[in-house]
Amino acid sequence: MAITKKRKIATAKVDNNKAYTLREASSLVKEVNTTKFDASVDLHVRLGVDPKKADQSIRGTVSLPHGTGKTKKVLVLCTPDKEGEAKAAGADFVGLDEFIQKIEGGWVDIDVIIATPSVMPKIGKLGKVLGPRNLMPNPKTGTVTNDVAAAINEVKGGKIAFKIDKAGIIHASIGRVSFAPDKIVENSQELINAIIKAKPASAKGTYLKSVFMASSMSPGISIDTKTFVH
Numbered sequence: 545m546a547i548t549k550k551r552k553i554a555t556a557k558v559d560n561n562k563a564y565t566l567r568e569a570s571s572l573v574k575e576v577n578t579t580k581f582d583a584s585v586d587l588h589v590r591l592g593v594d595p596k597k598a599d600q601s602i603r604g605t606v607s608l609p610h611g612t613g614k615t616k617k618v619l620v621l622c623t624p625d626k627e628g629e630a631k632a633a634g635a636d637f638v639g640l641d642e643f644i645q646k647i648e649g650g651w652v653d654i655d656v657i658i659a660t661p662s663v664m665p666k667i668g669k670l671g672k673v674l675g676p677r678n679l680m681p682n683p684k685t686g687t688v689t690n691d692v693a694a695a696i697n698e699v700k701g702g703k704i705a706f707k708i709d710k711a712g713i714i715h716a717s718i719g720r721v722s723f724a725p726d727k728i729v730e731n732s733q734e735l736i737n738a739i740i741k742a743k744p745a746s747a748k749g750t751y752l753k754s755v756f757m758a759s760s761m762s763p764g765i766s767i768d769t770k771t772f773v774h
């Protein structure tokens with residue numbers, strides 16, 4: 545694929561031999577964005593753990609102080625007595641059997657699924673579809689709960705889930721290029737804080753191996769891990 549002139553200019557602005565401070569990266573990521581839309585700003589955090597070991601398979605949630613800049617579509621799977629509460633709290637889709645069938649048919653046009661504990665036995669069979677997309681409801685991320693209203697409010701207010709992949713990297717969206725650099729800094733620090741808190745006792749050596757920031761289609765910017773407060 546041919547590299548556009550814009551992309552070449554953007555790439556030239558990033559010094560691949562330099563590890564930037566978080567504040568420098570948060571300003572630079574706005575400069576090197578080449579998309580015409582309000583692109584997502586993502587962090588890619590490589591950790592010094594072995595994700596094959598059960599006690600080092602890191603996952604968790606964090607509420608970003610400035611949200612992600614994206615309105616998340618929420619599906620609530622529940623019994624009829626909880627439907628009114630879910631709809632009143634702002635759920636985009638509410639139900640059970642009809643949505644189980646839709647998901648089995650390949651429908652995954654949602655960002656977060658919240659479920660009540662009583663319906664989890666019915667949802668278990670959806671693991672093959674939802675698991676790889678990080679959509680499976682889980683008590684650890686607060687998406688299996690009887691308090692569906694609180695869970696919806698948290699998700700709509702900027703709560704995100706993060707999970708380490710097979711390569712030992714956490715990928716997470718922490719904002720948009722339209723965000724002021726300060727907001728990108730604060731959201732990034734909040735995510736890193738949560739990842740540091742999730743450090744397993746069995747992890748040895750350097751925990752934060754590398755952190756890169758990038759927007760959609762932009763070059764990655766290496767961040768000096770020492771600039772994070774921890």
